[in-house]
Amino acid sequence: MTGGQLSELKEGMALPEIIKTITQRNINLYAEASRDFNPVHINEEFARKTGLDGTIAHGMLILAYVSEMMTAAFNKRWLTGGSLNVRFKAPARPGETITVSGKITKIEKVSGQTIINCSVLCANEKGEQIITGEAVLTVPET
């Protein structure tokens, strides 16, 4: 599915999967864009001193992949009626390939609105969960 009509959506339908490989360059760019220069993201030596195996990506960087998947699924409707509720389960590291997936779990009509509930998951190539949670799109009836 990619931005189709709401009437075509069905519970159990998969959201368009997104696969991305994280690089340290992406993390450095994200630090600049977000002004989040926490050294665990951009300083290898510092990150190792904190007990990590190296730098880790910003959690919000990975969450942006989820938002991209939702935009691919629901177009601009996501920008004015989307919501996310997620847990960061494990850090994502440079070199890892993250697969973002999801599916529609429930479609309800409440008070003149269509509410589309989705489960979302980001996992690395080892199958480790990086982000889990829910995404909800609320669309007013037209």
Place this chain on the structure above:
Amino acid sequence: MAETYSQLEAGYEFPPGNFVLDASRVSLFLEAVQDTSYPYRESRLIPPMAVAALAMSTLSNTISLPPGSIHVSQELGFVAAVSQDDTLTSYAKISRAQKRGKLHLISVDINVRNQDQQTVLTGKTSFILPQPDGDK
């Protein structure tokens, strides 16, 4: 005023932070997250996650999170579209500050409004803070 996150208590309000996302910052954000979605390439719309990221950065202008902090959960609500050069103001308030054993949990509620005072984004971000040295 508190100097560290571990001194913050529920109800503490961060000073409002103003920011503008211009074309160059949006472009930087999209390159960082490898997003080529058409809504942002073909219009002046801003990715809502860029708004969220900048809103959170206004918190660290007041007090930096200590090294070792863990971002454990995030809620976000995208209420209204944001365009390039909109002037945004982020309001943030500690909604939870709890010590459980050696863990210090902090949740911050965020509300971002545009120049017309319309809410464009809401959120709740939660962190576990490392144990302050004095508490060890």
